[in-house]
Each structure stands twice: as structure tokens, then as C-alpha cells.
Amino acid sequence: MxxxxxxxxxxxxxxxxxxxxxxxxxxxxxxxxxxxxxxxxxxxxxxxxxxxxxxxxxxxxxxxxxxxxxxxxxxxxxxxxxxxxxxxTREIHATARRVIAMAETLRDREATIRSFTDHVTHEIKTPVSAIRAATELLSDSVAEADRPLLASIEGAARQIEAQLAALRDAARARETRWLGQSTLAEVAPTLPIAVELSGADIPLPLAAEGLSVVLTQLCRNAVEAGAGRVWLTAAADGGLLVADDGPGISEGNAARIFEPFFTTRRETGGTGMGLAVVRNLLAAHRATITLERGGRIGAPGEGPTGAVFRIRFG
CATH class of the missing domain: 1.20.58 (Methane Monooxygenase Hydroxylase; Chain G, domain 1)
Known part of the structure; x- marks a missing residue:
């Protein structure tokens, strides 16, 4: 009826x-x-x-x-x-049905992406493990002239494994929810670099575990780029600025830094998935991250002259 x-x-x-x-x-x-x-x-x-x-x-x-x-x-x-x-009412019923249909579509899409990611990583993991095992067996009997080739093969296998792990992390970042609030003062002791805080006690709409993942990745990127200090500024409206005194990001790379697998450090083991994981995690919590400035504008010691990221919590 x-x-x-x-x-x-x-x-x-x-x-x-x-x-x-x-x-x-x-x-x-x-x-x-x-x-x-x-x-x-x-x-x-x-x-x-x-x-x-x-x-x-x-x-x-x-x-x-x-x-x-x-x-x-x-x-x-x-x-x-x-x-x-x-x-x-009739209008709320129609709107609710559309919202529910959209949510179910997004949920099915996330499940499809997760299933595809798990399947790909599982299927590729087996041949990569076989390559690693083969290189270990050959390392005892290979000629000295062929050792650079063997090392190159082993390095490529390690790089594939790192990429697969990063791909899994990126997919899981869209699913994991760290609901709650936290402050910069709670997270600062866990970060891999000295930080200067502003608005340290302003609550941010992300649990401490999730905020730590985001800030740790941004601080690690700053360290690897040569920064010696990071500035974290929380605003009363829920925004967050992350700035460093490193060399910054070139204009040519600025437009691509959030692309999965884009990295300028592939020869040192970079996977190019760190900022993609950060973006996915923030997107799962209705937040966004943008690069405000990517180049040096001042002399060393004058404050945040390198990369500046802005996080907005919607």
C-alpha cells in the first residue's frame, strides 16, 4: 500500500x-x-x-x-x-532517495576499487617474490660482470613491492575513518622534524591518529627535500597551514605532486604515493589539501620559505 x-x-x-x-x-x-x-x-x-x-x-x-x-x-x-x-514530505522523500542512491553508488565504487587493488597487488606479489627468490639463488653463482645486472633486477623488484604497498595504503586511506577531534599539541611530539606551532590548542575535526598520518607524511617530505624546520598553523575556522624552510617545489612539478606515482626521488626509493595517500585520507573526512606556494621567496632563516600546504576541513 x-x-x-x-x-x-x-x-x-x-x-x-x-x-x-x-x-x-x-x-x-x-x-x-x-x-x-x-x-x-x-x-x-x-x-x-x-x-x-x-x-x-x-x-x-x-x-x-x-x-x-x-x-x-x-x-x-x-x-x-x-x-x-x-x-x-514528498520533497524530502525524493531528496533522501537520491542521496541514498548516490551513497550506495559511491560505496559500490569504493568496494570495486578496493577489490581491484587487492586483486592486482596479490597477483603481482607472487611473480615479484619469485624474482626476488631467483636473484638470491643466482647471487652465489653469477659472474662478477653480471652482478650489476642482478642488482638492477633486485632493485626493480623492491621498487615494485614498494609501489604495491603504497597502492594499498592509498586505497585504504579512502576507507579508514578517524572521526573525532585533536590538536597540534597532541600530534607534534610524534613528527619526524622540529616544528613551530601556532594555534596549538585549536581543535581540528580529525582524530589524532589521522592527523598524525597527514602531518607525518608532509613533514617527512619536507625532511627529504632538505628542510630543517616546519611551521604548523591552525586557524579558528578549522583550516591548517603546513610550511617549511626547504627549497620548495618547482613550478613544473607543482601541478603534479598529488598525482599517484609521481615522484622526483624514484632512484632513492620514492613511490610517489605519499601525497596521494594524504589527499585520499583527507577526502574521506570531507577535507582538501592544496599547494599554496611551492618556491623559495626569502633567505634562509627568515621563516617558511619553502613549500606551503593548506588543509581545509569542510
Whole structure:
């Protein structure tokens, strides 16, 4: 049986008309009932009647508007959500159905990406392990002239393993949720470089474990680029600046730093997935990261003259 759902216009118009109607009826009733039963008794009775009628209108608004919206909000926040049972008005029902369909599509897409990533990494891991085992066996009997070739093969195998691990981390960063709040003061002791804090006690909408992953990766990148100090600045509006005194990022590389597998340190083991992991983790928490400045603008010792990243929590 199809359930009747009033339109939003009917609910809001009815609530407004009911409020005005109650006031008008109350005035008319007081005019005629006052002389009959006394103005005090008439006012008390009309006040009780209007209060009950207003409470009924409020209950209808809560049931048809507020409760469905809150249920949809809980559906968006839960890890294993169940669709709301009630949707209220016709417009909220249609909107909720679209939101639920979009959420299910995104969830299926994430599951497909995770399954594909797990399958690819598993399938490639076996031949890479075989290559590593073969190089170990050959290392005892290979001629000296062939050892550079063997070392090159072994290095390529290690690089593939590192890329597979980074790919898994990037996929998992989209799934893991670190809900909660934390401050820079909580995370600073775990970072791999000396940092200067501003707004150290301002709460940021990310649990300490997730914030540590983000800042550790950014600080590690700064260290590997040659920075000696990092500045972390939290703003009251929930934003976060991460700046360093390193050489910065060239204009040619600035547009590609968030691309998966893009790195300028591949010969030293870089996978190019660090910033991709950071971006995915932040995206899972409705946050974004952008490169504000990538080049040196001052002399050493004058503060943050290298790369400057801005994180915005939506």
C-alpha cells in the first residue's frame, strides 16, 4: 500500500495558516465567550486550546521535517548505515532517495576499487617474490660482470613491492575513518622534524591518529627535500597551514605532486604515493589539501620559505 506523503508547500502553508487561524479564532472566541463565562475563564480556556493546537502543529513539523532530516544525517555518518524508515514530505522523500542512491553508488565504487587493488597487488606479489627468490639463488653463482645486472633486477623488484604497498595504503586511506577531534599539541611530539606551532590548542575535526598520518607524511617530505624546520598553523575556522624552510617545489612539478606515482626521488626509493595517500585520507573526512606556494621567496632563516600546504576541513 502506497503511503500518502504531503508536499512541503502543504506542510509549511498549513502550519502558517494554522498559526494565523488560531490567533484569529482566539480573538473572536474571546470576544463572544468573555461576557458569557468571564474574560479570565475564557482567556484561560482559549490559552490552553491554542497551546494544545500549537503543540500538535509542532509535533507534525517535527515528524514531517525535522525527524527525516536528522535520520538522513545519521545515515550519512554511520559506518554501516541503514536507510531511514520515514521520509516525511514528498520533497524530502525524493531528496533522501537520491542521496541514498548516490551513497550506495559511491560505496559500490569504493568496494570495486578496493577489490581491484587487492586483486592486482596479490597477483603481482607472487611473480615479484619469485624474482626476488631467483636473484638470491643466482647471487652465489653469477659472474662478477653480471652482478650489476642482478642488482638492477633486485632493485626493480623492491621498487615494485614498494609501489604495491603504497597502492594499498592509498586505497585504504579512502576507507579508514578517524572521526573525532585533536590538536597540534597532541600530534607534534610524534613528527619526524622540529616544528613551530601556532594555534596549538585549536581543535581540528580529525582524530589524532589521522592527523598524525597527514602531518607525518608532509613533514617527512619536507625532511627529504632538505628542510630543517616546519611551521604548523591552525586557524579558528578549522583550516591548517603546513610550511617549511626547504627549497620548495618547482613550478613544473607543482601541478603534479598529488598525482599517484609521481615522484622526483624514484632512484632513492620514492613511490610517489605519499601525497596521494594524504589527499585520499583527507577526502574521506570531507577535507582538501592544496599547494599554496611551492618556491623559495626569502633567505634562509627568515621563516617558511619553502613549500606551503593548506588543509581545509569542510
Amino acid at each position: 502506497r503511503r500518502w506523503r504531503p508536499s512541503l508547500a502543504l506542510v509549511l502553508g498549513g502550519a502558517l495558516a494554522g498559526t494565523l487561524g488560531l490567533s484569529f479564532v482566539g480573538l473572536v472566541a474571546l470576544r463572544y465567550l468573555g461576557p458569557e463565562i468571564g474574560y479570565r475563564a475564557a482567556a484561560a480556556g482559549l490559552g490552553l486550546t491554542i497551546t494544545l493546537a500549537t503543540g500538535l502543529v509542532g509535533w507534525l513539523l517535527v515528524r514531517l521535517l525535522l525527524r527525516p532530516i536528522r535520520a538522513l544525517g545519521r545515515y550519512a555518518e554511520e559506518e554501516d548505515p541503514q536507510p531511514p524508515a520515514h521520509f516525511g
